[in-house]
Amino acid sequence: MRMGRVEARVSQGETIFGKIIRGEIPSDKVYEDDLAVAFRDIHPVAPSHVLVVPKHPFVSLLDSSPAEAAVLGHLLWVAAEVARREGYAEDGFRVVINNGESAGQEVEHLHLHVLGGRRFGWPPG
Ligand code: 5GP
Secondary structure, eight states, rough: OOHHHHHHHHGOOOOOOOHHHHTOOOOOOEOOOOSSEEOOOSOSSSSSEEEEESSSSSOOOTTTTTTHHHHHHHHHHHHHHHHHHTTTTTTOEEEEEEOGGGOOOOOOSOOOEEEESSSSOOOOO
């Protein structure tokens, strides 16, 4: 059963990404600032697979307000910065947000997948 928005926020610190943000478990970070952290996915599906995670504990895209839009936009800039740092910005890369159960979201803390280093098919699986 999915949690309600308030319950989800209260327990947000219990997700694996909350622990990574707080440094309680290790991660291979490629970028960090006041608003976000980016680290390598533990099960990469591309030669470079980096997760961009906001420090604010959004559960998903649905868990945000217009006042928080600047933070959401910043995550896209971080995704581009990750692509530059990983060396495939010019070749092309893919940014994915799995939002909710049908899309395959497993971790209830909003995150962007930044994928690069190979060609990607369309439509996605
Ligand atoms: P989702 O399916 O929710 O869109 O993506 C969650 C991603 O988090 C998956 O690609 C999974 O491999 C990654 N992941 C899960 N646990 C950990 C972890 O402890 N460390 C790292 N670096 N990635 C994780």
